[in-house]
Amino acid sequence: MPSVKIQKKSTVTDMTPFVDVAFLILTFFIMATKFKPPEPVEITTPSSVSSAKLQEDDVVLITMDKNNKVYFSASVASPQDQGIIDDIIQTANKEQNLNLSPEEMANFRKTFSIGVPFNQVKSLLATPADQQKNLAQPGIPVDTTGGQLTYWIQYAKQAFAGKRLNYLIKGDNNAKFPTFDNVIAALKRNDQFKYNLITSPEEAPAGTELYKERHSDKKTSK
């Protein structure tokens, strides 16, 4: 009786294409990943339909966390402008009699943000930058006339004189409005009226004016 021979197929598959794709994806993600800089406080920003990209060159960043604590930091685009950062702390030291040592002032460059009243700045800057996040920072005092934040902005404004300075406000979803109002009061006291609020992107809701406008833009540009 002639038996039908069933051919035995090998269960071993060639995995080379599979590996190729896997590593391609891996390479993509490695390239696309931008690690978050270590932040002393976790901030969840609200979303907005605004599509303007964030300018991260010469900026003063004011952060409000969910407990309504206010933090101040400044950063420059090019490394040779680091002197501006030093100027800020030197002016603050002089005007507020902070009694900072040169080492403490040098530490300000590495400090991620200042979130303490003037009388605690010395102890904050005496702490190495990588350990500052373990320190409980009570936030810069603000009130309806701006509080101490006014002075920080003033020193930053002086140090950045002649340069285009952007004011970024980064607030947590749960920060209360009065804090935001106080931050604005501090900026207004320094005659600064243009701010950028950091938000996460969101699509314009369907059917609204903005939605129609954006979609008609796309049609005309194509």
Next chain:
Amino acid sequence: MASIDTGGGDSGHKKGPGVKKAKKLSTRVDMTPMVDLGFLLITFFIFTATMQTPTTMDLNMPKDTQKQEEQNKVKQSGALTIMLGKNDQVYYYEGELKPDASNFKQTTFKGIRDIIINKRQDVINNYVPSPDEDAKIIQRAKDNGDPDWQNAAKDRDFVVIIKPDQDATYKNTVDILDEMTINNVKRFAMVKITDPEYQLIQKTEESAGIK
């Protein structure tokens, strides 16, 4: 060396019984561990990736002024006041707040969009041309490349006044400013809440049990 070649003096083509054949090693490598590792890394990077780059919303505030002539006048007919309260609640009234607060209404962030749209439409419908005022607005719209510049002046009386109260969050504030962009509201102002308004909100919140 003597021990290797036992085949004697003849040529190497024919191998003697003592010579072992060199085993051909397969060039195939088991790639499974490599794939495992690859996918492990992919998973790691997918989880840590921060793909969204943050965007910014521009906010321009006016200078505080005490002088009457520098302050902007708002026509009652075109004004919509939006107040932000606790728990993402939105309160609003059109025109001026009546003493008995009969036009004080409550809504949510979902509902406020329709109210803004309706009010705007209302203002456009009741538009009374005023040549000297309109000419400026139309010219500005034209310069800015507004495709609908002919109608730019129609909603000139429409002003939204935003009054977040002490319990409103930053998210609420950004959301309502966003709503201005979404609905193409050209004139809006952020103003401090007045005491009667705040008390009204608190009363409403109390009766509605919002904490």
